[in-house]
Amino acid sequence: MSMDLKRILYVEDEPDIQAVAKLALESIGGFTVEICSSGQEALDKAPSWAPQLILMDVMMPGMDGPSTLGKLREIPGLSATPVIFMTAKVQPAEILEYKALGALDVIPKPFDPMTLAASVSAVWARAHD
Amino acid sequence: MTNTEPGIVQGLQLLQNEFAHQLPDKLKQLETTWNKIEGGNLSLLSDLHRQAHSFTGSGATFGFIELSRAARLLEQALQSLLDTGTAPGEAQYSHISKLLQQVHESAKLPPSAEMINTFGTENTPSQEQLKPDDARLIYLIEDDTLLAEHLATQINHFGYTVHIFSHTENAREHIQQKMPAAIIADISFAEGEKAGIESMLTLRQEGYALPALIFISSRKDFLTRLEAIRAGGMAYFGKPVDIGGLIDKLDLLTSNAQPEPFRVLVVENSATLAEVYAKTLGQAGMVTRRVTDPMQVMEALDDFSPELILMDINMPGANGEEVAQVLRQQEIHDSVPIVFLSGETDKDRQLVAMSHGGDDFLVKPIQADHLISSVGSRIERYRVLRNFMIRDSLTGLLNHTKIKEQLSIEIERAKRQERPLSFAMIDLDHFKNVNDTYGHPVGDKVLKSLARLLQQRLRKVDVIGRYGGEEFAVILTDTSGPDAVRTLDGIRKDLAEIRQHGENAEFSVTFSCGVASYPDFATPEAINNAADKALYRAKHDGRNRVVLVACKPK
Numbered sequence: 001m002s003m004d005l006k007r008i009l010y011v012e013d014e015p016d017i018q019a020v021a022k023l024a025l026e027s028i029g030g031f032t033v034e035i036c037s038s039g040q041e042a043l044d045k046a047p048s049w050a051p052q053l054i055l056m057d058v059m060m061p062g063m064d065g066p067s068t069l070g071k072l073r074e075i076p077g078l079s080a081t082p083v084i085f086m087t088a089k090v091q092p093a094e095i096l097e098y099k100a101l102g103a104l105d106v107i108p109k110p111f112d113p114m115t116l117a118a119s120v121s122a123v124w125a126r127a128h129d
Numbered sequence: 130m131t132n133t134e135p136g137i138v139q140g141l142q143l144l145q146n147e148f149a150h151q152l153p154d155k156l157k158q159l160e161t162t163w164n165k166i167e168g169g170n171l172s173l174l175s176d177l178h179r180q181a182h183s184f185t186g187s188g189a190t191f192g193f194i195e196l197s198r199a200a201r202l203l204e205q206a207l208q209s210l211l212d213t214g215t216a217p218g219e220a221q222y223s224h225i226s227k228l229l230q231q232v233h234e235s236a237k238l239p240p241s242a243e244m245i246n247t248f249g250t251e252n253t254p255s256q257e258q259l260k261p262d263d264a265r266l267i268y269l270i271e272d273d274t275l276l277a278e279h280l281a282t283q284i285n286h287f288g289y290t291v292h293i294f295s296h297t298e299n300a301r302e303h304i305q306q307k308m309p310a311a312i313i314a315d316i317s318f319a320e321g322e323k324a325g326i327e328s329m330l331t332l333r334q335e336g337y338a339l340p341a342l343i344f345i346s347s348r349k350d351f352l353t354r355l356e357a358i359r360a361g362g363m364a365y366f367g368k369p370v371d372i373g374g375l376i377d378k379l380d381l382l383t384s385n386a387q388p389e390p391f392r393v394l395v396v397e398n399s400a401t402l403a404e405v406y407a408k409t410l411g412q413a414g415m416v417t418r419r420v421t422d423p424m425q426v427m428e429a430l431d432d433f434s435p436e437l438i439l440m441d442i443n444m445p446g447a448n449g450e451e452v453a454q455v456l457r458q459q460e461i462h463d464s465v466p467i468v469f470l471s472g473e474t475d476k477d478r479q480l481v482a483m484s485h486g487g488d489d490f491l492v493k494p495i496q497a498d499h500l501i502s503s504v505g506s507r508i509e510r511y512r513v514l515r516n517f518m519i520r521d522s523l524t525g526l527l528n529h530t531k532i533k534e535q536l537s538i539e540i541e542r543a544k545r546q547e548r549p550l551s552f553a554m555i556d557l558d559h560f561k562n563v564n565d566t567y568g569h570p571v572g573d574k575v576l577k578s579l580a581r582l583l584q585q586r587l588r589k590v591d592v593i594g595r596y597g598g599e600e601f602a603v604i605l606t607d608t609s610g611p612d613a614v615r616t617l618d619g620i621r622k623d624l625a626e627i628r629q630h631g632e633n634a635e636f637s638v639t640f641s642c643g644v645a646s647y648p649d650f651a652t653p654e655a656i657n658n659a660a661d662k663a664l665y666r667a668k669h670d671g672r673n674r675v676v677l678v679a680c681k682p683k
Contacts, residue, residue: 004404016147088185110185110188
């Protein structure tokens with residue numbers, strides 16, 4: 001039996017996407033979602049908010065997804081928090097690259113709002129069974 | 130049945146509207162950035178790239194699929210410019226300018242409804258509430274006037290209004306003006322050997338949402354049937370047309386009643402996965418119950434009565450194959466389909482699972498839409514099969530076995546809830562005369578008309594069955610004896626007034642009815658015997674009447 005997924009930190013610079021993903025994850029998935037608009041905000045917020053999972057856009061202004069992931073890993077308590085990347089770049093080689101960086105999985109963009117929560121849950125379940 | 134919780138659909142709709150509303154401003158920003166770059170400010174190239182990237186990611190999520198596509202091309206062109214790090218030449222300026230133009234053009238296309246409608250409530254005209262008159266209106270397109278008249282008479286008899294058209298053109302004009310509840314169309318006409326199919330196809334291509342569409346034809350080849358389906362045909366009847374089957378289809382297709390949601394039992398030891406499956410199926414309007422411990426499956430089966438079991442194959446305690454075997458050994462559960470879910474890609478293991486009573490095998494991780502369609506189509510087939518098992522084929526009412534079973538269940542319920550219950554046995558008077566005089570097909574029609582009358586007049590909570598021959602049985606839940614007598618006597622009077630059509634003759638039929646009630650009679654056998662006696666009394670007293678059995682002396 002796996003631990004139930006509840007708290008998701010969502011890192012994304014696009015306000016439109018933030019809104020639709022939050023709605024999808026909260027209404028359909030029943031998760032609690034905290035939004036960060038940049039990698040830096042995620043680094044600031046994650047230690048105290050203590051997410052179970054971080055969902056992160058790859059391409060963001062300032063600090064991009066992979067750099068943010070690297071910095072997160074240096075923070076005590078967040079070194080093992082699973083991170084799922086969301087990106088339009090989903091060539092097999094790119095996915096392997098993200099996984100090599102320590103991402104749990106990659107969810108392609110653009111995503112379908114109706115199934116986003118199910119995709120996240122499925123990744124979570126695979127990792128915890 | 131693709132109903133999502135309305136809140137989510139509305140929420141997404143609002144977000145989509147908002148995105149569409151802001152789109153012109155965003156496009157203007159894109160244009161402004163580009164103008165500055167053309168003016169020599171090359172440092173803004175990465176800004177333009179980001180803006181394009183943003184359209185790529187958000188466009189399709191909000192239904193602007195073409196916008197996403199065009200933005201991606203722009204993004205890629207800008208990326209390669211940034212990668213080389215050189216100032217763009219004239220050709221590159223003009224290329225990017227052209228891609229930008231495409232972004233603008235594609236943003237003008239209306240958003241695909243996909244974002245909302247894939248899982249949202251469908252809203253085709255055929256599903257709108259039809260006015261009461263129109264809800265029974267049937268267009269019959271048939272050039273054989275004799276056959277058309279014959280069919281129309283029969284269909285009228287079951288409460289529909291039929292308009293006959295002998296040419297497809299004429300029919301098309303009427304369909305465009307006023308949509309009926311159903312269309313019955315022949316396929317071959319003087320204007321073309323498949324003109325029936327073609328005219329329906331044309332209407333659909335013109336954007337008309339056709340209602341229930343039934344084809345009738347003497348053509349029985351596969352290709353024609355396939356073409357009929359592609360034209361939107363929901364049923365296909367060979368000639369001579371089986372009237373009973375046709376009426377059943379019409380009833381089914383024009384009924385406004387919402388079908389019962391599919392019921393799925395999810396047996397999965399990972400609570401998270403169980404939740405994912407339940408949520409996914411829930412999105413498609415199915416009702417689910419989750420069990421994480423295989424030992425609790427039996428309890429859930431009795432309590433929840435699922436129409437399909439979705440079961441993980443690897444579970445601690447008892448694996449899926451074992452659970453399936455246990456279920457299959459019990460008569461009451463041995464027909465419920467079992468679909469196994471597992472990470473197994475091993476063909477041998479799948480075959481073993483099937484031989485142990487599984488019906489299908491889905492390999493994890495499974496796509497949501499695949500899960501929904503696999504489960505949905507299995508349940509649909511299960512319902513058809515189950516109908517054969519529990520229903521009388523002529524009238525569609527419950528068969529003898531099932532109504533007796535239901536009587537026990539309802540009496541138990543009445544006891545629990547301390548509510549009354551009435552049981553009635555109905556027998557058509559002199560039915561043998563009908564068969565002898567007009568033939569069995571007419572007799573069958575009479576049986577069906579009584580069945581329909583009972584269905585129309587009784588409540589959804591009442592249980593109606595055909596006991597055999599010309600005998601029917603009805604369970605009126607939460608109804609006292611005197612109330613049951615009032616209801617059934619009304620139906621008796623109505624039936625006597627309905628004109629039945631025999632060949633070259635009209636006639637009417639009556640019934641006799643015996644009623645007994647709980648708590649006067651407390652077991653299925655007692656109430657059955659009492660109703661039977663009351664029926665005998667009704668026959669003996671001169672038929673065409675309803676008799677309530679006198680209360681058993683305490």
